[in-house]
Amino acid sequence: MPALLDLPPETLAVWERRTRDLYDSFRSRELKLDMTRGKPSPEQLALSNGMLTLPGNGDYQTEAGEDARNYGGIQGLPETRRLFAPMLDAPPDQIVVAENSSLAVMHDCLVWALLKGVPGGTEPWSRAASPAFICPVPGYDRHFALCEEFGFRLLPVAMNEDGPDMDAVEALAADPSVKGMWCVPKYSNPTGAVYSAATVRRLATMKTGAPDFRLFWDNAYAVHHLTGIQPELADVLTLAREAGHADRPFIFASTSKVTLAGAGLAFFGGSPANVAWYLARANRRTIGPDKLNQLRHVRFLRDFSGLERHMAAQRHLLAPKFAAVTEALDRHLSDLGTVRWTTPAGGYFISVDAMDGTARRTVELARELGIALTPAGATWPGGVDPNDRVLRLAPTFPNVETVKIAAEGIALCIRLAAIERALAVSNMGHSPRM
Missing domain, CATH: 3.90.1150.10 (Aspartate Aminotransferase, domain 1)
Incomplete structure (x- = not known):
């Protein structure tokens, strides 16, 4: 034809x-x-309705015997971090549990980077001349909107079946004004592409002009399979650490499309230095997260097999x-x-x-x-x-x-x-x- x-x-x-x-x-x-x-x-959403009665029977005690109704625990309950660690592909002690929106966590990270800088940097990003972000396209409009809100230049690169065009990414990342890159590495929005092991390795190991370059690694669809085939994603944290760039990945995820979209949990993961940086900023912003919601997620899902x-x-x-x-x-x-x-x-x-x-x-x-x-x-x-x-x-x-x-x-x-x-x-x- x-x-x-x-x-x-x-x-x-x-x-x-x-x-x-x-x-x-x-x-x-x-x-x-x-x-x-x-x-x-x-x-x-109805699949998670059982969460609405949890935690029940007046049992608000965490594994450590603390009252989840009270203040504190800014990093999140250890049992919650342990449950979701495989989803982020990060050790539990390198995860922070936030409120319901991973987009809000990304927003905070961008703002804090602009105002305070990040580990490995010498000054706040706002002092850089015309800071820029690499954006695989087609991509996620809300990622782009965050950068546009704060005046970043956006540099599109083509998305292939195995991830972004890495030759183009590496060329752009050599510019010191390029501070980061958006990545949806598994079932990318909107193409569904999964980053190959070679692509993840190149992202983790590539030379960058900015010593404080960050991969904004939005693993939003890590467990959202549509078939019995469940592709493995290379461990960006380990690859980056082995390459001497331990602080490069900022990992984000949430349960917005796992449990209740408006009442889920958001996560930040990264190197020990990045987690300490995040907690230092968050400690000024909040006295503690909603630990009851963390507890109900643990009691509803129980373990990663339950998830x-x-x-x-x-x-x-x-x-x-x-x-x-x-x-x-x-x-x-x-x-x-x-x-x-x-x-x-x-x-x-x-x-x-x-x-x-x-x-x-x-x-x-x-x-x-x-x-x-x-x-x-x-x-x-x-x-x-x-x-x-x-x-x-x-x-x-x-x-x-x-x-x-x-x-x-x-x-x-x-x-x-x-x-x-x-x-x-x-x-x-x-x-x-x-």
């Missing part, structure tokens, strides 16, 4: 009429569906939704030859590379169908995708039947936008940049 761009205008015109007829029929349903953000569904069983139940709910999206994309788009999409083994998103110049049009067409999508460009710094190509699909929140309907409509929108673009270019007598 010829690719879309190789078809003659008369064939494209027929395809456009047929696709528009399907689109118009779909629009008559007058839907109102939201596929914008990766939120857990009510069914996923894995809990996530297997999550997978049972999520995998059919991802399969429904993939099926619709396969059925409607495989013959175009100009559209690609990911089939992630974990995480919360599917990333689509539509035809160049069609992502915004696709979002517009979807809106006319009553389907809200993440804005085109959201996966790039500044909200501007230079190729107007990437779409981030979030199938987790709606039920399976709703996802099937939405996926059908989204696939039609991608198809129609691509055919419109190809027909317009064909009529002009040249091909779009791909």
Whole structure:
């Protein structure tokens, strides 16, 4: 079957009429569906309802015999840190348990680095001339927004199947003004890529112009598998320490998509020096975290095997939704030859590379169908995708039947936008940049 761009205008015109007829029929349903953000569904949240009665029977004592209702324990309960240590791939004594939002922990780390500097540095980051962050793209819009809030320059690098383009990363990191890099190393948002062992090693060992360079290692999806295949992620803390860069990784994670999204736990992990730095700053900010919530997580999940069983139940709910999206994309788009999409083994998103110049049009067409999508460009710094190509699909929140309907409509929108673009270019007598 010829690719879309190789078809003659008369064939494209027929395809456009047929696709528009399907689109118009779909629009008559007058839907109102939201596929914008990766939120857990009510069914996923219900898996953790047992936590709401914990800790029960008036037993608020920690393993050490302390009252979890009182002040103190700024690093977090030892039993909580021990339970989640495998999720961060860090020793329990090199983990801090915070409140519910890992994004808030990242925010604090950025602000403290700007105001106070970090271990290994000679001055606060705010005194650097135009500090910058490396940003793999497509990536997570909230990461970019944090840096933009505080005036960092954002330097995009391409994301490959095994992680970011390391040649580009190493070249950028040689600049002393580049202070850090965003990394979602396992089931990256939105592509689902898993960093290879070689990529993690290069990140941990590469030469950097800034001696206080930091990897903001957001392991948000460490246990969020969609298949029975559970890829191992190389241990960035150990690799960095062995290379003489022990302080390079700042590790973040949370249970926002594990237990209760608004009432989970957030984590910071790093070298002993980084943990001491974090606790020194946090000790001015709070008298202690919510240890009752830490205790209920421990009593609900019990151990890491319990966490894995809990996530297997999550997978049972999520995998059919991802399969429904993939099926619709396969059925409607495989013959175009100009559209690609990911089939992630974990995480919360599917990333689509539509035809160049069609992502915004696709979002517009979807809106006319009553389907809200993440804005085109959201996966790039500044909200501007230079190729107007990437779409981030979030199938987790709606039920399976709703996802099937939405996926059908989204696939039609991608198809129609691509055919419109190809027909317009064909009529002009040249091909779009791909």
